[in-house]
Amino acid sequence: MKIEVKELTHQYPSGDIALSGINTVFEGIEPIAIIGQNGAGKTTFVKHLNGLLRPTCGEILIDGESIKNHTTAFWSRKIGYVFQNPDNQLFLESVKKEFEFGPKQQGVSKEEINERLKVVADLVGLTEKLSIHPFDLNTTEKKFCTIGSILMMNPEMIILDEPTCGQDLEGNRRLTRIITALKENNQLCITITHDMKFVVKNFDQIIVMSEGKILKKATKEVIFSSPEILQASSVSPPPITRVGQALALERSVFSQQDFHQEFENKKQAIRIFR
Amino acid sequence: MFIDTLIESIDFSYRYNEAPEAALKGITLEVKKGDFVAIVGANGAGKSTLCSALAGLIPNYFIGYTEGVIKIDGKKTTECGVGELSQTVGLVFQNPFNQLSYTADTVSEELAFGLGNRGLPKEIMLEKINNVAETVQINDLLDRNPLELSGGQVQRVALAAAIILEPKVLVLDECTTQLDPIGSEQIMKTVKRLNQNGMTIIMVDHDMEKVAGLANRVIVLQDGKLVLNDSPENVFSNPKIVEYGIAAPDYYELTKDYALNSVILTEEQAIKKLEEVLADEN
Numbered sequence: 001m002k003i004e005v006k007e008l009t010h011q012y013p014s015g016d017i018a019l020s021g022i023n024t025v026f027e028g029i030e031p032i033a034i035i036g037q038n039g040a041g042k043t044t045f046v047k048h049l050n051g052l053l054r055p056t057c058g059e060i061l062i063d064g065e066s067i068k069n070h071t072t073a074f075w076s077r078k079i080g081y082v083f084q085n086p087d088n089q090l091f092l093e094s095v096k097k098e099f100e101f102g103p104k105q106q107g108v109s110k111e112e113i114n115e116r117l118k119v120v121a122d123l124v125g126l127t128e129k130l131s132i133h134p135f136d137l138n139t140t141e142k143k144f145c146t147i148g149s150i151l152m153m154n155p156e157m158i159i160l161d162e163p164t165c166g167q168d169l170e171g172n173r174r175l176t177r178i179i180t181a182l183k184e185n186n187q188l189c190i191t192i193t194h195d196m197k198f199v200v201k202n203f204d205q206i207i208v209m210s211e212g213k214i215l216k217k218a219t220k221e222v223i224f225s226s227p228e229i230l231q232a233s234s235v236s237p238p239p240i241t242r243v244g245q246a247l248a249l250e251r252s253v254f255s256q257q258d259f260h261q262e263f264e265n266k267k268q269a270i271r272i273f274r
Numbered sequence: 275m276f277i278d279t280l281i282e283s284i285d286f287s288y289r290y291n292e293a294p295e296a297a298l299k300g301i302t303l304e305v306k307k308g309d310f311v312a313i314v315g316a317n318g319a320g321k322s323t324l325c326s327a328l329a330g331l332i333p334n335y336f337i338g339y340t341e342g343v344i345k346i347d348g349k350k351t352t353e354c355g356v357g358e359l360s361q362t363v364g365l366v367f368q369n370p371f372n373q374l375s376y377t378a379d380t381v382s383e384e385l386a387f388g389l390g391n392r393g394l395p396k397e398i399m400l401e402k403i404n405n406v407a408e409t410v411q412i413n414d415l416l417d418r419n420p421l422e423l424s425g426g427q428v429q430r431v432a433l434a435a436a437i438i439l440e441p442k443v444l445v446l447d448e449c450t451t452q453l454d455p456i457g458s459e460q461i462m463k464t465v466k467r468l469n470q471n472g473m474t475i476i477m478v479d480h481d482m483e484k485v486a487g488l489a490n491r492v493i494v495l496q497d498g499k500l501v502l503n504d505s506p507e508n509v510f511s512n513p514k515i516v517e518y519g520i521a522a523p524d525y526y527e528l529t530k531d532y533a534l535n536s537v538i539l540t541e542e543q544a545i546k547k548l549e550e551v552l553a554d555e556n
Contacts, residue, residue: 014422037454038426084425084452085371139368140317162425165451166368168317168480169519194454197524234456239483239524239541246545247552256527263548270555 001078001156001188002027003049007058010044010212018044020212021058026157031179031189033199036209037234042192043084045209046159049190050079077106080150084161084192086134086142095121095137095145096130102153116152123181124148125174140171147178157188164195176202196238200224200254208233221252280362280443280474281305281328286342288323288332297323299498300342305443310466310475312489312506314482316519319495321478322368325447327351328476330359347442357391364441366449368478370432374420381407381423381431382416388439406438409464425452433461443474450479462488483523486510486539494518507537 008022018041026032026049034042047053048060051072060067067075083089092098099120103113121127124144129137134145143163150158163175172195179202182189193199199206199220206223208215210233216223223229224237225245237245244253249262283303289296297320305311305328313321326332330351333340344351347362367373378384382403389399407413410430415423420431429452436444446465450458466488469475479485485492485506492509494502496518502509509515510522511530521527525544526537532551538544 038424038452038457040454043424085369087369087371138318162452166317166448166480168315169521171317194452194458196455234454236455236459240528242541243525243528243544243548246541247548256524259528266552267555270552274556 002061002063003079003157004061005048005058006061008045008048008055008060009057010041010048010053011056018212019048022212022214024207024214024217026188026190029183029186029188030205031183031191031203032205032207033203034190034192034207034209035194035196035199035233035235036215040209040233041212042209043161044212046161046190046192047081049157049159050075050081052081076155077153078156080153080155080158082143082146082150082158082160082163084165086139086146089146089149090134090142093133094131095126095134095148098134098145098149099130099152102149106153113152116154120148120151123151123174123178139166140168143167144171144174151178155187157190158182160189160191160193162192162194164193164198172198196235196241200238200241208235210234220254224254225252278307279304280307280309280347281476282343282345283328284343284345286327286344287340288327289339290323291337291339293338295498297498298327301327301500303493303500303503305474305476307442307474308469308472309491310469310489311477311491311493312485313476313478313493313495314480314485314520315495318497319519320498321495322447323498324495325365325445325476325478328443329363329365329445330354330356331365334359360388360439360441362441363443363445364436364439365445366432366436366447368447368449368451370425370428370449370452373432373435374428376421378420380417381412381420384420384431385416385435385438388435392439402438406434409437410434411460426454426457429453430457430461437468441473443476444468446475446477446479448478448480458484482510482521483525483541486523486525487541494520506539510539511537 003026005022005024008019010019011017036042051067099117100113124147126144134142137145179189204219206220207217208223208229215233216229224241240253240259244259249266253259253262283301286301287296288298315321327344330346333352334356346359375387385403386399407416410433412430412434415427429449433449450461465475489506492506501518510526523539525539525541529538529544529547533547538547
């Protein structure tokens with residue numbers, strides 16, 4: 001799947017210009033994180049990728065075809081969007097029914113739905129809660145319920161809007177498993193998040209947004225070594241990276257293991273040159 | 275540190291209506307005036323339920339079964355209404371949209387809601403609104419409809435709506451999850467300043483670097499039980515925290531091999547210690 005975004009501008013009815021002349025291309029299966037300050041336009045931007053919002057100006061091509069040619073329901077089969085607030089997405093009386101709804105609408109066979117249900121419920125950790133009303137789940141379980149309902153539709157691309165909100169250690173590990181599984185299944189995953197520890201653990205490619213524009217699309221090494229980009233987007237590197245930078249380690253570090261390795265290298269270099 | 279007890283929980287248990295198991299089991303703790311207490315634990319451990327109990331919403335608002343006692347400023351929560359308790363404790367909800375009054379057309383009106391209930395004159399209300407808007411940096415949102423704001427913006431409004439009532443205790447239930455990193459830091463600086471000016475803070479958060487940098491006490495919950503209640507240094511250097519579903523701050527993990535006689539929990543301390551290690555190589 002290839003999505004081309006050309007000069008995308010979006011103005012809300014209130015007159016606020018949320019997006020201004022965005023140009024980018026999504027292709028391949030390498031997971032991408034979108035980061036940036038509140039109000040930068042991140043959610044507005046991704047809602048254009050399956051037609052939930054329509055451009056005021058500019059255009060979006062999906063595999064060469066204009067998004068204008070079809071309804072949101074049509075594009076949702078290819079590109080799934082998981083809402084930031086799960087309460088905006090859940091509407092049925094059990095987790096199982098939420099999971100079955102999408103593929104039923106797509107005409108997927110009962111056998112295939114049952115097969116997907118087992119895999120997806122296990123992946124999102126809700127196997128034991130299929131009969132529960134989604135509104136009786138806690139906030140993070142609701143989030144996994146909404147993710148599961150989109151995974152059930154098996155889209156070519158999935159957008160997760162702030163899935164890390166309120167997640168504990170185990171929740172973040174589960175999200176990592178989901179992002180990894182999507183890549184293994186040749187599905188592109190785009191994730192909006194403010195959790196920079198999560199970003200550096202799960203994504204090599206990052207888009208930074210600010211004031212309705214894409215400031216930079218690059219690797220995490222480039223992004224987190226660009227103070228001017230970070231400052232303009234109200235983002236700060238994760239703790240380990242910041243400590244590594246303060247100590248002027250040879251390369252950017254994103255994990256404890258990386259840090260200890262680079263720190264030992266620096267100690268050794270000092271010993272050699274003293 | 276003051277010694278006055280503001281909140282006291284004595285063997286308090288709570289089960290939600292129709293829930294098979296209690297969400298809180300025999301919680302005993304004290305929160306003293308001036309404390310900055312962090313409540314941590316895995317999801318489902320009972321953190322938000324404890325926040326509701328410590329703010330008096332349990333048992334006054336949520337239906338369920340309670341045992342034991344919680345006293346807020348000396349008054350049993352079972353014997354006071356939410357209105358009376360809210361004079362002492364302000365709660366900022368995990369989902370900020372749950373906090374909106376849904377009666378206000380503008381953020382200013384939203385912030386005036388609680389003040390109006392207290393019968394304050396308009397001039398004082400306006401002054402307080404402008405001051406709190408400055409504090410949480412929402413001056414540019416005052417004329418906007420709260421329902422048209424982003425999640426991060428509503429979190430700031432929810433915090434402002436609680437602060438404006440100047441409670442003795444502010445309970446923050448994951449109040450910065452939708453804010454960008456710099457915005458979250460700004461809000462936490464504001465909360466720290468409020469604490470330094472005498473406001474008691476109880477905060478739930480999953481960001482252990484943030485918790486370690488702010489709290490003077492950390493309470494760990496697991497399956498509704500209080501399993502640790504100690505200084506950040508003692509909690510985060512306790513290997514059992516892994517079983518409770520939490521991780522020590524990265525600053526501790528980066529420095530523990532070098533700081534044998536101390537527990538390092540902040541970025542500044544970590545950099546200083548590691549610079550010393552490098553200097554010793556020279």
